[in-house]
């Protein structure tokens with residue numbers, strides 16, 4: 450068993466793949482072995498996380514996830530803890546493994562209760578074994594009406610003042626998408642909004658599931674642990690990867706500014722056009738490119754030439770669009786581009802050597818099929834392209850709603866990559882990176898401090914710098930996303946995270 454950190458990549462397996470592995474492993478082992486291993490692992494982690502817990506309340510659902518909880522209850526009771534179990538199953542209808550573990554918990558003498566004890570506090574521990582990968586959350590099947598006792602137990606876990614250890618998954622979370630099943634989404638009553646969150650841990654069993662790392666999964670899961678139950682994935686291919694850090698790319702002493710490429714940022718509609726000055730977005734992207742190691746950074750502002758120099762960043766070279774040698778440049782296009790970006794997009798997409806498309810470039814492409822076709826053609830000509838939409842921009846590109854994109858972020862990112870024939874970065878909690886013909890990746894770094902204006906422009910500039918230095922579109926995207934999130938993760942406490950400060954720190 451080990452804790453999952455962003456320091457190395459990890460393969461991720463969805464529900465179907467996990468079920469196949471479970472079936473093959475169960476067939477090769479004596480009956481009940483997997484659940485016995487799972488329950489023991491849960492009990493060991495519970496002891497390690499809360500060695501002095503006064504009471505351990507274990508909420509067990511009707512299926513095998515509940516069985517894991519019952520098995521853990523038996524171990525914790527035997528090791529002298531005060532264990533209270535709420536079981537929502539019945540001996541005559543429970544799956545065979547869960548029934549066997551119920552019998553073992555009974556024989557060990559655990560206490561049974563209909564609901565959560567009402568005196569739980571921070572010195573206790575809750576174990577969430579209500580639902581695991583058996584949660585039915587298909588958008589195509591009608592939502593189930595969950596049993597009232599299940600809902601009461603779920604609420605007690607969501608609002609628990611005691612730390613919570615979830616078995617396999619936070620109950621109700623879909624392992625494949627990181628979204629809660631209909632009717633099972635946690636709600637936070639207003640009086641709890643300002644309470645410090647209680648520690649949350651999830652012990653994933655057998656495999657790591659993608660839903661733990663994207664959409665609402667990251668917040669719900671808290672610290673993620675894995676116990677593989679002694680089962681190797683064998684020939685089962687992963688459905689996604691959790692990214693690890695970039696391999697170091699040392700700079701040769703005999704290098705010069707030309708060795709790391711020229712990035713040109715095009716964007717920043719002027720104040721005169723529609724009364725909205727957006728030059729800042731382009732300057733942020735340019736600053737990020739500079740601090741991420743680009744040899745030279747050129748900036749073309751779509752502001753009719755009002756700005757001739759950025760005195761804060763004199764390294765940036767301002768250029769008129771017609772003075773750019775597009776075929777030799779890595780272009781970052783769209784940051785703060787407004788409507789003005791539409792005039793330059795056809796040329797940029799057709800001619801740029803390497804290209805990052807962000808923000809208003811994407812909004813414009815979403816409305817013009819001819820531009821979409823030009824992006825697809827880049828891939829056919831071997832010209833690297835990365836698109837960096839947030840969920841609303843992704844929804845526009847795919848003709849979906851934002852909710853539909855968020856309902857299955859891995860699938861949405863894959864659709865973007867396939868339809869636009871490029872590397873797609875779907876931003877948000879657990880940013881997804883996808884490309885045609887390869888397994889997508891979920892980024893493990895970053896936090897809510899990045900939810901501030903301009904951080905997306907910074908990311909686009911960073912991707913541009915990595916592309917200009919010679920990385921493939923896939924590497925440029927995944928390494929930039931990782932470092933962008935990591936910069937936020939190590940951000941000094943008490944220092945405001947602003948996009949311009951982030952841009953200056955991204956190079957380490």
Ligand SMILES: NC(=O)C1=CN([C@@H]2O[C@H](COP(=O)(O)OP(=O)(O)OC[C@H]3O[C@@H](n4cnc5c(N)ncnc54)[C@H](O)[C@@H]3O)[C@@H](O)[C@H]2O)[C@H](O)CC1
Nearest residue numbers: 471483484511512513514580581582583584585595617655
């Ligand atoms: N994967 C493994 O190798 C191992 C898994 N173990 C554990 O078993 C669960 C999966 O068990 P399963 O019985 O298939 O499903 P669950 O217990 O997660 O849930 C089934 C249970 O829940 C009810 N239900 C489903 N969806 C809903 C809903 N939307 N609303 C209300 N109720 C719902 C359903 O009717 C069933 O009663 C896995 O996660 C592991 O924890 C093994 O123990 C070890 C090996």
Ligand SMILES: [K+]
Nearest residue numbers: 577580618620
């Ligand atoms: K659970």
